[in-house]
Amino acid sequence: MTPAIRRRPFLPLFVVPAALVAIAITAGLAAILRFSLHAYVPGSLDVGGFTLDNFADLARPIVLRAMRDTVLICFETALATLILGYPVAYALVRTRSALLKSVILVTAVTPLFLGEVVRTYAWTVVLGNSGFINATLRQFGLIDRPIQFMFTEFGVVVALVHVTLPVMVIMLAAALAHIDRDYEKAAQSLGAGPVRAFLTVTLPLSMPGVVAGFTTAFAWTFSAFATPQVIGGGKVGVVSTLVYQLGLSSFNFPVAASLSLAGLGLALGTMWAVRRAARPLEAMGGH
Amino acid sequence: MGRRLSTRLLRVSGRLLVGLILAFIVLPAVVVTIAAFNERAILSFPPTGYSTRWFTRALTYRDFQTGLWNSLVVTAWSSTLALLVGTGFAIALKRYAFRFKGTLEGVLLSPLIVPHFTIGLGLLMLATGIAAGQGFPVLVLTHVIVVLPFVIRSVFISLQNIDGRLELAAASLGARPGAVLATITLPLLAPGLVSGWLFAAILSFNEFTASLFVTSQATQTLPVAMYGYVREFADPTLAAVSVIYIAVTAALLTFANMVLGLGRVLNVEQSR
């Protein structure tokens, strides 16, 4: 136990700038709340009187469908990311070759730092009607007409999985890295084969990482804008694209605000529900 | 014997699987690179000829030029500010108890969960409300907010690796708090500060969604300019820009990995 140096030298210097940023974040959210509770005045960024109509407005089919699709897409993406991310994370943590470790790490992590626009654009080149996949398939005479990937939910999910995979790998690897290898060795010494040892020891112990990775992938997907906008091309409506459309194309700030808040509530609510449902899984991690 | 065979089979198929997934990760980058050197204006595979003219066009296109300059300015300001703000806060978070500590931490880390379009919309509404428009200050503030959680995390992890007794020893030897900070804490924190700044810079340089809301034609960053381009044109110019982006980011990350140990920063090293 190391005691902290008593007193708190430089506390204001350390905390006040951060507090100002926190105030800005809070003020931003407060601005959204303010707009969401006031009436829309067409053609103006000013607002009318207090009203709850903006929230009632959200009950339109197009909004409800976007919300449902958003949650579905987020689930599909998070699940697919989990399934693809786990083997990579496992290989990253367990490989004995330092070179291989570096290669996996840099490969897996680089897309994390590439903005959504670059990655989304790259996927349009891969998925387009005359893009890489269709051209290759046609080259080999496997298809006569291009398969439609662009402007489909499938295309959006594929690109989103690519976007969220790095963060999933990092979170799973962090969880796996902190599991003592001796547990697995102990299981194998007791007669469990590598698969059984993995399924009965490592996998359960990594559950907290799995749950954390899943929820984070969910949040990232929820936040995605360029991917559903460009690859979905207006055919796949999600909350983020709708907010943009309302806020920056129609300049209907009040409804954009209410939809943002509803979206935030939806995201937080779903993540809370996922965490709650996953509590028995997390308990397997034993922490 | 059969067991050994099945184990080997398992290992080989495992490697194959990981290889395929890694291929999925690099596929877009590879494809976009090929497309960038495509001679023809329409994206098509396989390319009929090779040319670097899209790189020339990318580098001379006005929106990309101003976008790049804006991005560099905004990145320099926001990552540096975020480093200053985040370092102080991480130290306070690690070392001190103070009022509203938990609340402050929660709010500052919230951009990890709150969608960026919400943050962007909020700041846009705020800026409109106080007539700040879509100028650089609001843009920089937005970037600071978005990258700050990563800086705090990076510095916090580095602080955890500093033995608190070093600071106590320094204090017992007569070092005042300022001297402890200058001669012990900050020098030992240096790798964490460099990596925190580097990550902040990379993330800020790539930030798009929140920026889209708070930029105007004059202040648009490179990703926003690219988004505008992809909506209007279908030629491989954007592929050329993407290749430059990918190359720079991969180079920075390889550098970070060599100098600082990315695995340590990201906390994914096998603990034993």
Next chain:
Amino acid sequence: MSSRAADVIPAADRRSPDRPTPDLATSDLPAARTARRGAAAVLLDGVLKRFGTVTALEETRLRVEQGEFLTLLGPSGCGKTTLLNLMAGFLEADAGEILIGGEQVTATPPYERQIGIVFQNYALFPHMSVARNVGYGLRMRGVPKREIAARVEETLALVKLQGFADRSPRQLSGGQQQRVALARALVIRPRVLLLDEPFSALDKNLRGAMQVELKEIQRRLGVTTVFVTHDQGEALSLSDRIVVMSAGRIRQVGTPDEVYRHPQDRFVAGFIGDVNTLPARLETLSGVRATVALGDLRREVEAAALRDRPPGSPVDVFVRPDHLGVRPAGEGGTLPARVAALVYQGSHIDLHADLATGERVVVRVPGQGALATHAPGTAIGLAVPQGGLVAFPPE
């Protein structure tokens, strides 16, 4: 102010004016080390420390005399490290006063206390060379460069590390790192040297040698030293006085011999040295002496802790393994027992025996003869000495 003066006057000279004339009021201490009342090296008066609802240190009074080697001994969580941190100024007391060299320091921050500290892991600054580590405290005091160089060299010589000045701490062995830590703490001529379990990270062979060396240096400089350990062997061999602590309280303060031979309570008796507990019955009690019945035997015991117990009440008699003897079964004046196991210890044998009443005792038998003559199962008579027994009420 006094800390400035301390910089200039070498430690040995600085202390000499305080060298006291023997004082009868504190005659339980070696006379040469007894100090004037007002000039205790460290005085804690009613000091108390809580962490939340947990009391880490109950109200405590303690005097550390000038030049003495005082050990805070106890199991982990007993409050000894809290006490050390309070002296160093790393923690602030919730009540009471702390004086160093007669000066009030209760609210003085660590950097103004003029205290040297050596941590368990040495806490050497990894980004500085050995010389820069040792010179750190002098730089913080604005000592001129040339004087720093001279004093660093002198102190490195004191800890036998000449020629290591430019090494990085990482290139040093554990023992060498400890010497650097010691040099770094001593070079500022501290009013008190605090040692926080400094030997526990060393391997056993090195530990003994470092202990002797530390004791030599401490004696040569005459620096007041407060040493924290959970190792009773270390405490017994190094200390002028030992403070035995448990559960946030001081249990006993005394010379090593006092706490070893005249423990004041069960905890001290059990914590310092190995000990057997024999059930007995109180017969007569007069002041701090009592007669007890151990089976058929009668023994005089120290019984300060038995105050007010009525005759006939059960008591526990504490006896060291090396005080017990093995005799042939049935010999007069012995307790009947049976050998359970023999544990070879090199210079002696630990003979474990079960008493007829069921208790397990350990007898330390010199030499190796017992291995041949007392196979497990052999009936023996257990000789209990006439003196050196202490009794406590049962738990």
